[in-house]
Amino acid sequence: MxxxxxxxxxxxxxxxxxxxxxxxxxxxxxxxxxxxxxxxxxxxxxxxxxxxxxxxxxxxxxxxxxxxxxxxxxxxxxxxxxxxxxxxxxxxxxxxxxxxxxxxxxxxxxxxxxxxxxxxxxxxxxxxxxxxxxxxxxxxxxxxxxxxxxxxxxxxxxxxxxxxxxxxxxxxxxxxxxxxxxxxxxxxxxxxxxxxxxxxxxxxxxxxxxxxxxxxxxxxxxxxxxxxxxxxxxxxxxxxxxxxxxxxxxxxxxxxxxxxxxxxSLKSDKNSIYDDVIKLDASKIEPTVTWGITPGQSVSVNQQIPLLEELSQNDQLIAKEAYEYMGFNPGQSIKDTSVDVCFIGSCTNGRISDLRVAAAILKDKKISKKVKAFVVPGSEKVATEAKQEGLDKIFIDSGFQWREPGCSMCLAMNSDKLIGNQVSASSSNRNFKGRQGSPNGRTLLMSPAMVAAAAIEGKVSDVREFIDK
Amino acid sequence: MKSNLILPTGKISQIRGKCISLIGNDIDTDRIIPARFLKCVNFDSLGKFVFEDDRKTLKGMHPLDLEENKDASILIVNSNFGCGSSREHAPQALMRWGIKGIIGESFAEIFYSNCIAIGIPCFTLSKKSIQVLQKKNNNKILFLEIDLKNSIAKSKNLILDLGIKESTKKMFLSGDWDATSNLLKNSSLVEKKLKELPYIRFNAES
Known part of the structure; x- marks a missing residue:
C-alpha cells in the first residue's frame, strides 16, 4: 500500500x-x-x-x-x-x-x-x-x-x-x-x-x-x-x-x-512508497497518432499499423475490431492517411498554448481544399486571449473556421459532427467508435500541432517537417 | 425492453434470469449510450437507445434485438467493460432495458461505481469462465441464479464462483448501496472537516 x-x-x-x-x-x-x-x-x-x-x-x-x-x-x-x-x-x-x-x-x-x-x-x-x-x-x-x-x-x-x-x-x-x-x-x-x-x-x-x-x-x-x-x-x-x-x-x-x-509543503516524500513504479524515456517519443478505436492503439507517425501477431493476445480481439471499423490494413503506414475533418479543441488540447502552437504552423499557409477544419477555443478567456494575439486571424486566413467555446466535436453533442465514415484528425481524447457523432466516423487522435500539419497536407503528416529545427 | 420496469431498492441478495452476452473488450460508454442521447434532463427514456449505433449497424442481429434475449436480465461481458466517459446514463440505459446484474472479466472504474450506486451488482469471473458462459449462451437460452451471499452463480450443470468485493457485497445484502443516507449521517463530522481544511480558510479570506 x-x-x-x-x-x-x-x-x-x-x-x-x-x-x-x-x-x-x-x-x-x-x-x-x-x-x-x-x-x-x-x-x-x-x-x-x-x-x-x-x-x-x-x-x-x-x-x-x-x-x-x-x-x-x-x-x-x-x-x-x-x-x-x-x-x-x-x-x-x-x-x-x-x-x-x-x-x-x-x-x-x-x-x-x-x-x-x-x-x-x-x-x-x-x-x-x-x-x-x-x-x-x-x-x-x-x-x-x-x-x-x-x-x-x-x-x-x-x-x-x-x-x-x-x-x-x-x-x-x-x-x-x-x-x-x-x-x-x-x-x-x-x-x-x-x-x-x-x-x-x-x-x-x-x-x-x-x-x-x-x-x-x-x-x-x-x-x-x-x-x-x-x-x-x-x-x-x-x-x-x-x-x-x-x-x-x-x-x-x-x-x-x-x-x-x-x-x-504538499508533495510526495522522497522516501514515499508506491504500489507500482513505471519508467520511460521521454526523449525517445515521436509524434504519435492513433490508428484504432481505443486511445491505446497508437503508433509513431513514421511507423506502420501493427500486425496482429505483433500484439499481445489480449490486444488482438480489439485490434481486429479496429482494423475492420477503421478500414485500415495491418502493416499500412499511418503517415499519408487521408483526412476529411480537422478539429482543434477539447479539454485535452483547447487551451491558449495549444492554439499558439497550431497557429505557428498555419501562419502564411493554406489548408488543403478538401479538408473541413475548425478550431474551438476551450473557453471564452482562451478565445479573447487568442484574438488579442491575432491567432483567430491566422486560423481564418489558413482556411480554418473560428468557433465559439465548448466541447464541440470531442463528443459531438452539438451539431459539430462527422458525416458517414469521414476521418478526422483530432486534438481531443477519444477515438471510440461513433465518438465524433457519426456511427461509422473515424477519429485519429494527435497533438494540435499534428492536426495543423494534417490540415495543410490533407493527410497525416510529420509536424517536424513544418517547424523550424 | 421491459415495460413493467421496477427500479432496484433495498436489499439485493439474489438475481435470477436469462443471460445475454455481449462479446468484445473495451466496450466504452459512448457505445453503450451515444452522446446524442445524453440530451435529456431525466433518465426515463434511455432504455430504448442502449447500444443504438451498434444495433443499427447489425440491423436486428445485435444480441439486444434477438427475440430470445428480449427478457434477459444478466449481462455477460469481457474485459474493461464501460471504459471512457463517466456518464451514468450508460448503466441507467442498461438497467432500463432490463439488466439487473453484470458478470464480466473486468470493469472500468467509474462505470463500476455508477452501477453500484444505482443497484446493479457487477461480478468478475476469469477470462476462461466468461468464454465458457458466452459459448453456452451462444444461440441458446442460459438461465443463471446468482446468490450474492455465497458469491456464486448456478445453472443446470454449472456452478461458478463470482468475484465481488466483500464491502460491495455487504452493501447489497444490507441494502446500504444507496450511499446518500450513510453520508448524511456524518453531517457534523463534515462540518468539522470544512473548518479544518487550510484552503477553505485562505480562499474565504480573499
Missing part, C-alpha cells in the same frame, strides 16, 4: 469517516457541475427533499451541448436549450455560482476552473465528467463521478469511495522538438494499456514532466482516464504557483502567502 505520496496526504486530509461498507467518506473541496450530468442529480435532491449542503463549494458552467456557430438564445436545438435552462434554474434556486455564456468565463469545465484559479494544490475536486483528472496537474486529487455521486456531493459535500493505489510514472529526459505532451500521454497509454490504471491514481513525475508547462501538464493528467486511471496528478512546484497567482479566484495578499506556505 502506498505511503506518504501526495495522494495519500490529500486523501487522509479529506477523509471524514470509514463507512460501514468499507469505503471512505471523502470531503470534496471543489465540486464542478455542467448541464449534462447534473439535472438528474438536482432532480434526485428534490425527490429526497434534500438541500445543497455548501452551495459555495460548487461552481457551474455550460459546455457539452453549446453550439459553436451561433450561441444566441434560445438555442436552435430545443433539447440543448432545455438543458441550459435547467442548469440556469438549478443554479439560481440553489445559489450556485454559474459562469454562463457571455460572462467572459464560460468554457469547458476543465479549462475554466484552472484559469479562474479555482483549481488549487491539495484540494479534492470532483465533477460528473471523466476528464476531471485534468485538475491533478495542480497537485489536487481530482476524479470523475457519476450522477448519483453528483447528488451525494450536492447533498453532503462528500462521496463514498475506496482509496486508490498509487502508480508512479517516471518520465526520464525531455521531449524532443516537435513532440508534445499529447504524444507523451498517448505513449504512456499505449505502453500500459487502457485498463492498467483501474484502481490506481497515476503520479506523473520525472524531468520530462517537470519541464512541461502547466497547460501541458493538464493534457497529461486529462488523459489518465484513457489509461483506466480515474485520477492522475503531478506534484506542485513554482510553475504551479505562478500559474495560479493573480487568477480571479486565487487567494490574494496575506491569504496568498498562507496558501503558498501550505502548497509548498
Amino acid at each position: 502506498s505511503q506518504d505520496t501526495l495522494f495519500d496526504k490529500v486523501w487522509d486530509l479529506h477523509k471524514v469517516s470509514s463507512l460501514p461498507g468499507g469505503s471512505d467518506q471523502i470531503f470534496i473541496g471543489l465540486h464542478l457541475i455542467h448541464e449534462v450530468t447534473s439535472p438528474q442529480a438536482f432532480g434526485a435532491l428534490k425527490d429526497k427533499n434534500l438541500k445543497v449542503k455548501f452551495p459555495n463549494r460548487t461552481v457551474a458552467t455550460v459546455d457539452h451541448i453549446v453550439p459553436t456557430d451561433n450561441q444566441s438564445r434560445p438555442f436552435k436545438d430545443n433539447l440543448a436549450e432545455q438543458m441550459i435552462e435547467t442548469l440556469e434554474k438549478n443554479c439560481l434556486q440553489h445559489k450556485i455560482r454559474f459562469f454562463n455564456i457571455g460572462s467572459g468565463n464560460q468554457g469547458i469545465v476543465h479549462v475554466v476552473a484552472p484559469e479562474l484559479g479555482l483549481t488549487q494544490p491539495g484540494m479534492t475536486i470532483a465533477c460528473g465528467d471523466s476528464h476531471t483528472s485534468t485538475h491533478g496537474a495542480f497537485g489536487s486529487i481530482a476524479f470523475g463521478i457519476g450522477t448519483s455521486q453528483v447528488r451525494d456531493v450536492l447533498a453532503t459535500q462528500t462521496i463514498a469511495m475506496n482509496k486508490l493505489k498509487v502508480r508512479q510514472i517516471w518520465c526520464e529526459n525531455k521531449l524532443s522538438h516537435g513532440v508534445y505532451a499529447k504524444d507523451l500521454i498517448l505513449n504512456i497509454i499505449n505502453k500500459l494499456g487502457v485498463k492498467a490504471g483501474v484502481g490506481f491514481a497515476y503520479e506523473f513525475a520525472g524531468p520530462a514532466i517537470k519541464a512541461l508547462s502547466m497547460e501541458e501538464r493538464m493534457t497529461i493528467c486529462n488523459m489518465s482516464i484513457e489509461g483506466g486511471a480515474r485520477c492522475g496528478y503531478i506534484n506542485p512546484d513554482e510553475k504551479t504557483f505562478n500559474y495560479i497567482r493573480n487568477k480571479l479566484c486565487a487567494p490574494k495578499n496575506e491569504s496568498w502567502d498562507k496558501a503558498l506556505l501550505w502548497w509548498k
